[in-house]
Each structure stands twice: as C-alpha cells, then as structure tokens.
Amino acid sequence: MNKITLNRFKFLFNQILKGNFRNALRYKLWLIGYQTTLPAFIIRQIPIIENGEALVEIPQHPKIICIAPQPFVRESVAKMLVKVADNLPQNLYLKILYAYRDQETQKRFWDEVVRDTSSLQIAKSLSAKPGGIGPHQTGAAVDVTLTDSLGNELDMGTHYRDHSNIAKIPMFAKTCTPIQKQNRKLLRQAMTRSGFYFYPGEWWHYSYGDQSWVAYTGDRNAVYGEKTL
Numbered sequence: 568m569n570k571i572t573l574n575r576f577k578f579l580f581n582q583i584l585k586g587n588f589r590n591a592l593r594y595k596l597w598l599i600g601y602q603t604t605l606p607a608f609i610i611r612q613i614p615i616i617e618n619g620e621a622l623v624e625i626p627q628h629p630k631i632i633c634i635a636p637q638p639f640v641r642e643s644v645a646k647m648l649v650k651v652a653d654n655l656p657q658n659l660y661l662k663i664l665y666a667y668r669d670q671e672t673q674k675r676f677w678d679e680v681v682r683d684t685s686s687l688q689i690a691k692s693l694s695a696k697p698g699g700i701g702p703h704q705t706g707a708a709v710d711v712t713l714t715d716s717l718g719n720e721l722d723m724g725t726h727y728r729d730h731s732n733i734a735k736i737p738m739f740a741k742t743c744t745p746i747q748k749q750n751r752k753l754l755r756q757a758m759t760r761s762g763f764y765f766y767p768g769e770w771w772h773y774s775y776g777d778q779s780w781v782a783y784t785g786d787r788n789a790v791y792g793e794k795t796l
C-alpha cells in the first residue's frame with residue numbers, strides 16, 4: 568500500500584472516529600470509484616493550519632508559458648512548478664492558464680459555470696462555490712496545460728473552461744480519444760511527480776497544500792488558507 572492510499576484510509580477512519588458518518592460514507596463512495604469528485608462539505612471541514620508562505624510571482628523559466636491574469640502562487644507551489652518544467656520531455660512546455668484568483672473573480676467564474684451548465688450539482692464539480700475557501704483563492708492551485716515547441720496546446724479533449732461538452736472535462740472522461748487520454752496522462756505525470764494532486768473533476772486543475780489537496784490525498788491538514796494580494 569503506497570503512502571497516498573494509506574493516508575486515504577487514515578482520513579476515512581478519522582472521520583468515523585469523529586462520528587462523522589456522512590462524510591465517511593461519501594468518502595468511501597469516492598474511494599471505491601462510485602463518485603468522481605468529493606462533495607464540497609467534506610472539503611470545507613478540513614482544518615487549515617496556515618503556514619504563512621507568501622504569494623510570489625510565477626518564476627520565469629524557459630519551459631513555462633504563463634498567461635495567468637493574476638500570476639501568483641505560494642512559494643512552495645512556485646518551486647514545484649519549476650520542478651515540473653525542469654523535468655518535462657524535451658519538446659513540451661508547461662502553460663499556466665490561471666493561478667491566484669481573488670474572491671470577486673472566483674464569484675464571477677462560479678456565476679459563469681452555473682449559467683453554462685444550468686445545474687448546481689455539475690457547477691459544484693467545476694467551480695468553488697463562493698462562501699468557502701476556493702483553491703485558487705489560497706495561491707495553492709494552478710490551471711495548466713501542455714504545449715509543443717511552437718506554443719500549440721496539446722489536444723486535451725476540451726479547451727480550458729469550455730463548458731460546451733461537460734462530459735469531456737473530468738480527468739478520466741470516457742469519451743476522450745486515445746491521444747487525448749495520453750496527453751492528459753503526460754500532464755498528470757509531470758504534475759503529480761512534482762507533488763501536485765490532480766483534480767478528477769477537471770483535467771486542467773492541480774493544487775498543493777489547500778483543503779482539496781488534503782481531501783484527495785488524505786494528508787492531515789491544509790497549510791494554505793485564503794490570501795489577498
């Protein structure tokens with residue numbers, strides 16, 4: 568049993584010990600693959616012990632293309648992005664589409680997702696509902712893709728935040744072609760090998776240190792709370 572799997576079971580037993588059977592059940596449904604994403608109420612009850620790391624600008628790097636409007640992440644996240652870029656295969660580049668997001672922008676994104684999907688349930692799997700601490704508001708999260716040496720984005724099945732084909736957005740969407748699956752795998756391996764977790768609900772979203780990261784990896788507590796620029 569690898570560390571992540573062990574941590575996941577620890578999380579489950581902790582919830583049972585705390586008498587939180589509803590959380591434990593929903594977590595178990597996710598563990599056995601019955602649910603793709605964990606509900607927000609599980610994620611939001613995860614404790615945060617803020618470690619005080621600063622928000623820093625995404626580092627300049629020959630293999631990083633950053634188009635994020637607010638190009639900031641926490642210090643450790645910035646170092647991890649450099650590690651990802653350092654270890655990419657020769658002809659691939661890491662394109663950062665979004666990083667830090669302030670509360671106002673998060674609310675606007677949420678409203679757009681609700682409008683595009685016409686379903687609160689689906690919207691919740693694609694965006695952090697205002698009122699909690701969304702991953703991008705902490706500086707923990709990045710939305711990313713890969714490009715070739717000419718700057719062309721690899722075919723991931725959908726464009727970033729394109730909600731016209733919702734079924735194709737989850738990481739393991741069955742309707743993806745073999746090439747699209749392979750491209751997602753390339754990105755996933757590059758990111759997870761440097762310490763990020765991948766969000767199963769969106770192929771582009773990765774984070775480290777926030778409440779979602781804890782929920783999916785089973786670590787003890789989050790280290791990044793909300794941060795303002």
Ligand SMILES: [Zn+2]
Nearest residue numbers: 708709710772
């Ligand atoms: Zn995201």
